[in-house]
Amino acid sequence: MTPNPKQGEKSVPHPEVPARPCSVAAALHLVGERWALLAIREIFYGNQRFDRIVRNTGAPRDRLAARLRALEEAGVVERRAYSERPPRFEYHLTEAGRDLAPVLHALLTWGDRWAVDTPPVVFRHRGGPGAEHDLDLASSTCRTCGEEVGPEGLTIEVRAPGWDRAGPVEDS
Amino acid sequence: MTPNPKQGEKSVPHPEVPARPCSVAAALHLVGERWALLAIREIFYGNQRFDRIVRNTGAPRDRLAARLRALEEAGVVERRAYSERPPRFEYHLTEAGRDLAPVLHALLTWGDRWAVDTPPVVFRHRGGPGAEHDLDLASSTCRTCGEEVGPEGLTIEVRAPGWDRAGPVEDS
DNA sequence: CCATGAGAGTTGGAATTTCAAACCCACACA
DNA sequence: TGTGTGGGTTTGAAATTCCAACTCTCATGG
Incomplete structure (x- = not known):
């Protein structure tokens, strides 16, 4: 999935550029997969637990689990334990995550008008x-x-x- | 995509809403699929022909064709003939499409900073x-x-x- | 006349992803 | 002892995506 999980180095010596280097593409690579932005929307709304996010987005549980993991890895959300025994977590936005507010706003505004x-x-x-x-x-x-x-x-x-x-x- | 493209009825007589009604979700339903926003980006840049969009986005040709058709159906892009014989088209943004600029701007800004x-x-x-x-x-x-x-x-x-x-x- | 090439897609499988539903586990409550 | 809740995995089938090759129409050049 992630071309460079660590960053800085490409394992593939790919001299050919396959597509335009673009921050939009880079952003979509991190948060553009299905369910990702809807999960972030829910966290913005204060729904930080897995089951809530599942219910409110309608995402399949396994997809959501995978997406949240990817978002965590991308540094967009953070997993915080709210209980040991049994281990329970809730998802919070990092600064990068909170910084997605304008993206959601723009989508909301467009959707209000056109969708x-x-x-x-x-x-x-x-x-x-x-x-x-x-x-x-x-x-x-x-x-x-x-x-x-x-x-x-x-x-x-x-x-x-x-x-x-x-x-x-x-x-x- | 469409919640129930074929089967007109659910076996369960349960008129439950599956997910939160939300303009963000509605917007993503129209323009959130893979390659869609990148295609729109290219059209914004003035690259309105199929091959250009393919080259610059890196999308598979068949996917792009499907996406452009969907975007046309959604009223986001418009297909305009620039040649009869052979029939050739270029893609233009409708008002709804141009109105996506803030979405791309938001993604660009976020990507610039975080991606x-x-x-x-x-x-x-x-x-x-x-x-x-x-x-x-x-x-x-x-x-x-x-x-x-x-x-x-x-x-x-x-x-x-x-x-x-x-x-x-x-x-x- | 023939070859080459551009432009705009289709087509045909194979490879991935996604889905829905069932399952699991640890604990709380009653 | 039984049921419920929270947070996931697992499973196998269904849907999507990918890629390369192909098509079709015309234009251009020798």
Whole structure:
């Protein structure tokens, strides 16, 4: 999979360049495989445990396990034990992982416009109690207040019925 | 791809949603398959013919043909004849396709930082003859002039040796 | 007239990946 | 003692991908 697992050296003396050297391609090589970005989305949402990620992405368990391992190896996520005996881990984003926010934002914005009827998730600015303002995701600027909004002031509003930030709501 | 391309019904009468409704997932469903974004990158670079895209992305020809067809169907690219007899086409971006620029920018920026040693492609502001200023891709703002730069003022500087915007330079 | 070549794909297997479902294991709870 | 939960593996079949070779149409050159 990874051409140079360690970096710095190529085992293959491949003098021919097979494709354009490109950061987009390099990025996709690390995070562009199926399920990878959806797993990262879930971790952004705070769903850091394996089963949650499986449920919310719909990925096959084995694929997700493989992807998370690859992302760990790529330095995008980090596996942190939250229990010894039995060993249990949760996945956190590294700085590189958190730095993928603009990628997800761009995809979200595009998808909102071109890939869905009505946006299932909306990010808003929680100005005060009861006050929820529209947010420009690209600039993290509140359209009402005009000010920049940090993560604290941010509300994720899941509009899709039956779902919230953590996953499907159980309606036993 | 399509959740159930053939079988119109599930054996289980379970109207359960399999995964979180999400614009990111919807977007990836349309443009997240292998080679798709790289093909779009090439079209952005002005390489609109099949062979060019094949050469520059390194994608297998059959995959690329399939991907381009899917992208056309998704309304992201458009196939335009540039010759009858023999029928020849080139691929152009639709509005939806052009709207993917922020996605590619985000991936490029991330890749520049986390996936390559040194950026193989740099976007710059062509202020005047000989004047090339750094550009902040996220905001399309020139770091020197402080002004917004439209597509006309934009230079794509390919730094990878042996490559330019059109593809590998022939050195014979 | 014939050969060569470009452009844009198809085609035919073989090699990989992916999938879904079942299984496993260690523990908690009741 | 039995059931449930969390976090995965394993398995074998199904779907995708890869690659090289092939096709078809025309243009060009000798």
